[in-house]
Amino acid sequence: xxxxxxxxxxxxxxxxxxxxxxxxxxxxxxxxxxxxxxxxxxxxxxxxxxxxxxxxxxxxxxxxxxxxxxxxxxxxxxxxxxxxxxxxxxxxxxxxxxxxxxxxxxxxxxxxxxxxxxxxxxxxxxxxxxxxxxxxxxxxxxxxxxxxxxxxxxxxxxxxxxxxxxxxxxxxxxxxxxxxxxxxxxxxxxxxxxxxxxxxxxxxxxxxxxxxxxxxxxxxxxxxxxxxxxxxxxxxxxxxxx
Amino acid sequence: xxxxxxxxxxxxxxxxxxxxxxxxxxxxxxxxxxxxxxxxxxxxxxxxxxxxxxxxxxxxxxxxxxxxxxxxxxxxxxxxxxxxxxxxxxxxxxxxxxxxxxxxxxxxxxxxxxxxxxxxx
Numbered sequence: 001x002x003x004x005x006x007x008x009x010x011x012x013x014x015x016x017x018x019x020x021x022x023x024x025x026x027x028x029x030x031x032x033x034x035x036x037x038x039x040x041x042x043x044x045x046x047x048x049x050x051x052x053x054x055x056x057x058x059x060x061x062x063x064x065x066x067x068x069x070x071x072x073x074x075x076x077x078x079x080x081x082x083x084x085x086x087x088x089x090x091x092x093x094x095x096x097x098x099x100x101x102x103x104x105x106x107x108x109x110x111x112x113x114x115x116x117x118x119x120x121x122x123x124x125x126x127x128x129x130x131x132x133x134x135x136x137x138x139x140x141x142x143x144x145x146x147x148x149x150x151x152x153x154x155x156x157x158x159x160x161x162x163x164x165x166x167x168x169x170x171x172x173x174x175x176x177x178x179x180x181x182x183x184x185x186x187x188x189x190x191x192x193x194x195x196x197x198x199x200x201x202x203x204x205x206x207x208x209x210x211x212x213x214x215x216x217x218x219x220x221x222x223x224x225x226x227x228x229x230x231x232x233x234x235x236x237x238x239x240x241x242x
Numbered sequence: 243x244x245x246x247x248x249x250x251x252x253x254x255x256x257x258x259x260x261x262x263x264x265x266x267x268x269x270x271x272x273x274x275x276x277x278x279x280x281x282x283x284x285x286x287x288x289x290x291x292x293x294x295x296x297x298x299x300x301x302x303x304x305x306x307x308x309x310x311x312x313x314x315x316x317x318x319x320x321x322x323x324x325x326x327x328x329x330x331x332x333x334x335x336x337x338x339x340x341x342x343x344x345x346x347x348x349x350x351x352x353x354x355x356x357x358x359x360x361x362x363x
Contacts, residue, residue, distance in 0.1 A: 019312065026313035034314045045318050056325045060332050067336035070343050077276050095273045102269060106262035109304045110255060117252055219306070226304045230297055236269075237293035241276050242286070 006036065038216040041223070048227045051180075055231050058173050059238055065165035074161035076240050079152065080144070094240050097140050098232065101181075104133030105229040108222045115195065115218035123218065124196040130225060131188040134181050141178045145171075173235055180228050184221075191221045253309075261303045268292045268299075 004016045008031070016035050017025035026033050034042050066073055077090040084092065111126035148154045148170075152161075156168040194200050195218065203212040272292040275285055302308045307315055 022311065023313045023316060026311060034311050034317075037311055037314055042314065045314065049318050049321060052322060053325070056328070060325075060329055063329070064332045064336045067333060068339040068343065070340065077279075091273065091276055095269070098269050098273075099266065102262070102265045105265070105300065105304055106258060109258045109261075112306075113253060113255060113258065223305055226300055229304075230300050233293055233296045233300070237272065237289050241272060241289050 008032070038220075040213070040220050041216060044220045044223050048223065051227065051231075055173075055176070055234070058176065059234060062165075062169040062173060062239065065169060066163070069163040069165055071163040073163050074159065074166045076242075079148070079154075079161060080240065091240060093140060093144055094236065097137055097144075098236055100133050100137050100140070101229050101232050104130045104137070105226050107133065108225045112219045112222045115200075115215040118201060118215065120195055120198065120201065124192050127188050127192040127195065127218070131185050131192065134185040134188065134225075134228075138178055138181050138185070141174065141181075145174075170239065173239060177228070177231055177235060180231070184225050184228050187221050187224065191217060257303060261299050264299060265296055268296050272296075 003018075005013050006016060008014055012031075014029070014031060014035060015025070016022075022035075026035055029035075032039070080094050081088060081090045082092050083089075107126045108130045111123050111130060114123045114126065153159060154161075154167045154170070156171050158164040159167050194206075194213075195215075198204075199206075200213060200215050200217060203214055205212050269292075272289060275288045275292075280288060307318075
């Protein structure tokens, strides 16, 4: 175990302990808990923990209504099928949306890496690519929703294919997720601008809170973005495939 | 002695491409579960397997959880265990509601009564 000592912002020495004793040391040190973790990152993790509970409650209530209804559940494979160039392909739009969101996570992870290496141009480009993937995801979701509402006649209170709860679960869960993606795109654009103009590199105070931030901000917004992708993994499995 | 907010050690870019590719493969495989129409327990276990593998890769590598302080990892991951209790209780209750609906009030009368009595004999 290699114990290392660093100093905090106020110049006080802090011993960094690794492994399981490190958990005890972190929590019992009578100082900031997560050594060497920027406070913004720890707070983002706690926000994501609470958001996990929100999405889990949505998915659990979906599980409950699906288990309790005695009316057959609509076949998602068919409901979300598209006819492309005369070929009837099940779930194809959802599959494309999945690949797009995964790709956006890939570009975001690389943006975080290049951000810490202080490569401004490539970081900005990768964040903008992430935002573009995210915006196209939302666009496809708009297409999916309008097709379901206008052509298939699905409403939150009923639909022609089966259990009425299908519509309420679908609009609630995918709507809340789409809202998260939209907010994420806005956050990404703000951070891309901060990287591009050198606000992060020169630690200029932010326009909203007046706090100074460095490249850990790219990682923090990245955490949010990966979480949005993570939620989609669960929605894809439980709502579309189950 | 270094500053407390030292920057993350840089990771080789290859790991992100690897995880990206793996996530693509796993997504394609979970899509194939529907495409070839696996049903029943095979379908459900494959969906869960690919889902947990994808979630694990995203959390561990993309979200840097494997490089994080153990204290933070515990603080974030352990509370999620509560969700298992929620899911367990709700499915327990949902089964009961389904049974009573079938027995007492549904449009398709007696669905559950027939099924249950068949199970008993």
